[in-house]
Structures are given as structure tokens and as C-alpha cells.
Amino acid sequence: MKELEEKIKQYGTVLPGNVLKVDAFLNHQVDPELMLHVGQEFAKLFANEGITKVWTVESSGIAPAVMTGLAMKVPVIFARKHKSLTLKNDMYTADVYSYTKKTTNRISISKKYVAPTDKVLMIDDFLANGQAVEGMLEIADQAGVEVAGAGIVIEKSFQPGAGELKERGIRVESLARIKSLADNKVTFVED
Ligand code: 5GP
Numbered sequence: 001m002k003e004l005e006e007k008i009k010q011y012g013t014v015l016p017g018n019v020l021k022v023d024a025f026l027n028h029q030v031d032p033e034l035m036l037h038v039g040q041e042f043a044k045l046f047a048n049e050g051i052t053k054v055w056t057v058e059s060s061g062i063a064p065a066v067m068t069g070l071a072m073k074v075p076v077i078f079a080r081k082h083k084s085l086t087l088k089n090d091m092y093t094a095d096v097y098s099y100t101k102k103t104t105n106r107i108s109i110s111k112k113y114v115a116p117t118d119k120v121l122m123i124d125d126f127l128a129n130g131q132a133v134e135g136m137l138e139i140a141d142q143a144g145v146e147v148a149g150a151g152i153v154i155e156k157s158f159q160p161g162a163g164e165l166k167e168r169g170i171r172v173e174s175l176a177r178i179k180s181l182a183d184n185k186v187t188f189v190e191d
Pocket of ligand 1: 018022124129
């Protein structure tokens with residue numbers, strides 16, 4: 001998505017550890033118009049899939065997920081993160097290791113908002129090692145719902161997440177694909 005790549009080129013900064021900071025339009029300040037276009041693009045890519053719900057993980061996935069839900073006219077659920085180990089039996093849960101924060105969070109989705117007939121689209125801001133999407137897939141498995149695929153705003157293609165998910169047969173659609181962040185420079189995968 002050209003508009004997204006332009007924003008990354010203009011505002012993205014590279015932090016140590018291969019982390020791309022996009023606080024100017026995605027992770028802190030949010031560009032609503034760009035997010036609307038992101039949502040419309042995912043809606044187009046996953047049209048005719050019979051998607052009934054969009055899932056994401058709080059908090060950075062919420063903006064693109066809400067816009068996707070708006071464009072698809074389906075509800076959006078954001079899995080909540082808890083540091084505590086408390087287990088509640090009205091929740092589906094999975095443990096997710098955070099690449100950027102180097103901590104493990106338990107993510108949970110209330111059973112109240114999951115129907116066995118759901119077909120879910122998973123949205124996230126970044127795909128790196130694939131832990132966040134894996135966590136949502138684990139919950140989908142527990143809930144017995146169908147998964148249409150994953151819509152990713154920024155894929156770091158040099159990290160293993162996208163490849164591993166595709167190998168498992170999960171459809172992954174990424175709107176910007178980064179080949180390298182070496183030497184503090186963002187290089188995109190050529191289409
Ligand atoms: P994964 O679970 O695929 O390893 O990493 C995805 C999650 O880690 C995303 O939800 C995102 O919040 C965070 N993340 C991973 N890489 C980056 C990065 O380069 N920049 C930012 N801002 N977040 C990242």
C-alpha cells in the first residue's frame with residue numbers, strides 16, 4: 001500500500017533490536033484517514049470470505065482493527081492483556097511473548113462474544129515473530145471458530161512470523177512488507 005509506505009518512509013525511525021517506531025501515525029498518535037484506508041484495504045482483500053468478527057490484541061491493533069470492522073460492518077474484539085496469572089473460566093486465554101517488551105502476557109477473550117459459527121479475521125499492527133497472531137490462533141482453536149487469515153499493517157519479512165504462519169496454511173495479507181532495517185534504513189520487499 002503506497003500511502004502506508006510513504007508514511008513509514010517519512011515518519012518511521014529504527015530503534016536498536018530491529019524495532020521500527022511508528023508513533024507518529026500508528027502506535028501513539030493515530031492518523032485516522034490512513035487507518036480508514038488500511039481498514040478498507042483489508043475489507044477488500046478479505047471480501048467474500050464470510051467474516052463475522054475481527055479480532056486483535058490491545059492496544060496497538062485496535063485502530064486498524066476498528067477501521068476494518070467498520071469497512072466490513074462486523075464487530076471487533078480486542079483480546080485483553082493481563083500480567084496476572086488468574087484464570088477465569090468465562091474467558092479463552094493464551095500466553096503471548098512480546099517481541100518489543102520482552103515480557104509474556106496472557107491474552108484473553110470473553111466467551112460471551114464468541115460464537116461457534118464465527119469466521120474470524122485477525123488484525124495486528126506488526127508481524128515479527130508471529131507470537132501475537134499465534135496467541136489468537138490458539139484462542140480460535142479453543143473456541144472452535146474458523147479463521148479467514150491475518151491482516152497485518154506492517155510485516156517485518158526478515159523475521160520468521162509471516163513465513164511460519166503461511167507454512168501452517170494461514171493466509172497472511174500485509175500492507176507494507178519490510179525487507180530490512182539494517183543501518184537504520186527501511187527497505188521494502190519489492191512486489
Ligand atoms: P510478534 O508477536 O509477531 O513477534 O510481534 C508483533 C507484536 O509486537 C505487535 O503486536 C507489535 O505490537 C509488536 N512489534 C513487533 N515488532 C515491532 C516493531 O518493529 N515496532 C513496533 N512498534 N512494534 C513491534
